[in-house]
Amino acid sequence: MEEAEKKEAQxxxxxxxxxxxxxxxxxxxxxxxxxxxxxxxxxxxxIKWAGDIFLxxxxxxxxxxxxxxxxxxxxxxxxxxxxxxIAGKTLLYYLVTTAIAAAIGLTLVNLxxxxxxxxxxxxxxxxxxxxxxxxxxxQIVNIVPSNIFESLAKGxxxxxxxxxxIFGFFMNKxxxxxxxxxxxxxxxxxxVVMKITMFIIRLAPIGVFAIVANTVGKQAGxxxxxxxxxxxxxxxxxxxxxxxxxxxxIVLPTLVRVxxxxxxxxxxxxxSTTLLTAFSTCSSGAALPINIRDSQEKCGISNKIASFVLxxxxxxxxxxxxxxxxxxxxxIAQAYGIDLTLAQQIMIIFTALLAAIGTAGIPMAGMVMLTxxxxxxxxxxxGIGLVLAVEQxxxxxxxxxxxxxxxxxxxxxxxxxxxxxxx
Ligand code: ASP
Numbered sequence: 001m002e003e004a005e006k007k008e009a010q011x012x013x014x015x016x017x018x019x020x021x022x023x024x025x026x027x028x029x030x031x032x033x034x035x036x037x038x039x040x041x042x043x044x045x046x047i048k049w050a051g052d053i054f055l056x057x058x059x060x061x062x063x064x065x066x067x068x069x070x071x072x073x074x075x076x077x078x079x080x081x082x083x084x085x086i087a088g089k090t091l092l093y094y095l096v097t098t099a100i101a102a103a104i105g106l107t108l109v110n111l112x113x114x115x116x117x118x119x120x121x122x123x124x125x126x127x128x129x130x131x132x133x134x135x136x137x138x139q140i141v142n143i144v145p146s147n148i149f150e151s152l153a154k155g156x157x158x159x160x161x162x163x164x165x166i167f168g169f170f171m172n173k174x175x176x177x178x179x180x181x182x183x184x185x186x187x188x189x190x191x192v193v194m195k196i197t198m199f200i201i202r203l204a205p206i207g208v209f210a211i212v213a214n215t216v217g218k219q220a221g222x223x224x225x226x227x228x229x230x231x232x233x234x235x236x237x238x239x240x241x242x243x244x245x246x247x248x249x250i251v252l253p254t255l256v257r258v259x260x261x262x263x264x265x266x267x268x269x270x271x272s273t274t275l276l277t278a279f280s281t282c283s284s285g286a287a288l289p290i291n292i293r294d295s296q297e298k299c300g301i302s303n304k305i306a307s308f309v310l311x312x313x314x315x316x317x318x319x320x321x322x323x324x325x326x327x328x329x330x331x332i333a334q335a336y337g338i339d340l341t342l343a344q345q346i347m348i349i350f351t352a353l354l355a356a357i358g359t360a361g362i363p364m365a366g367m368v369m370l371t372x373x374x375x376x377x378x379x380x381x382x383g384i385g386l387v388l389a390v391e392q393x394x395x396x397x398x399x400x401x402x403x404x405x406x407x408x409x410x411x412x413x414x415x416x417x418x419x420x421x422x423x
Contacts, residue, residue, distance in 0.1 A: 027212025054207020074168025115334025320398030
């Protein structure tokens with residue numbers, strides 16, 4: 001633990017990540033008990049609001065953090081070569097780790113075969129699932145915003161990141177006094193927004209308690225979901241969790257150890273507030289401001305790297321989502337008794353990769369993008385109804401691994417740039 005944090009913890013009692021863990025634990029207990037006392041619909045409005053305020057608070061600061069930190073980070077790189085080098089390494093790391101995650105998912109689901117013999121009658125109607133179809137070319141074209149204010153208003157992170165990179169890059173091309181004014185301005189906004197982040201994070205235990213109680217209550221009050229968990233859906237969830245554990249407990253820590261030359265467990269402990277926030281909110285976007293703060297303050301990663309690698313990662317680097325999409329697509333094929341050829345399975349890895357890149361860092365986005373993977377190999381879209389009941393159970397850990405992948409990326413790239421880290 002950092003000195004400053006230790007002092008703060010001594011002053012205020014328990015460290016924040018413990019408080020969040022207690023919030024999660026109490027949330028589970030409260031969700032179950034409240035369901036025994038009253039129907040979920042009756043009590044949930046009295047609890048849910050606290051989680052909503054916490055989530056909205058985090059989302060409120062995402063865009064100012066992303067814009068100012070990326071513009072400052074890119075401007076701070078100084079020259080095109082540094083920007084190109086860091087961007088190249090970042091994209092390579094993201095692509096390779098996401099592909100590994102997808103391959104782990106594919107292998108496990110083929111070995112365990114959770115979908116074989118699944119009860120198709122338990123499938124829920126999928127009217128709530130929108131279509132996430134967008135061609136690869138469209139995805140690329142849409143990275144360039146036609147109206148940056150529209151992107152800002154809609155919270156479309158990828159176009160905002162693109163504009164911030166361009167803006168930061170050209171900040172270096174104007175007269176020094178103008179560049180200095182902008183740097184000073186962005187630095188000031190960034191500092192203020194980070195102070196707001198710290199304030200919001202203090203509310204995390206209460207917010208997380210409310211979110212978890214509400215989620216558990218929703219599941220506990222849905223007997224059909226519980227019933228279906230007893231069968232193949234339960235095995236499906238275990239396969240997803242197992243795959244995510246391999247990615248988050250073996251693959252990524254090994255990369256941190258071997259390429260990043262850092263102790264992965266100490267790193268994980270330092271990032272625990274970020275990871276618990278991702279886990280309980282199901283939103284890597286919401287965990288981003290905390291991730292940027294802790295990667296810099298606790299791990300000693302420079303602003304230049306953290307503010308480039310992490311926002312980009314929270315938008316395009318989704319290890320957990322890619323793994324989930326592979327497992328789910330094959331699970332659905334198994335449930336419907338459809339035999340997939342090797343070429344189709346490779347196609348699933350490829351589309352899962354693209355779908356994961358296009359997935360927004362918000363709850364359930366990965367499930368919506370699943371439509372792309374299913375359409376690519378001609379699997380029935382209604383198959384999504386099979387896994388709807390356990391979406392929350394899969395979204396929580398996959399978001400955590402999505403975010404952890406970003407944290408590890410920042411460490412590895414910072415080390416490769418010769419930074420001295422404090423992990
Ligand atoms: N909830 C995930 C995230 O925010 C995205 C997904 O649904 O897969 O990272």
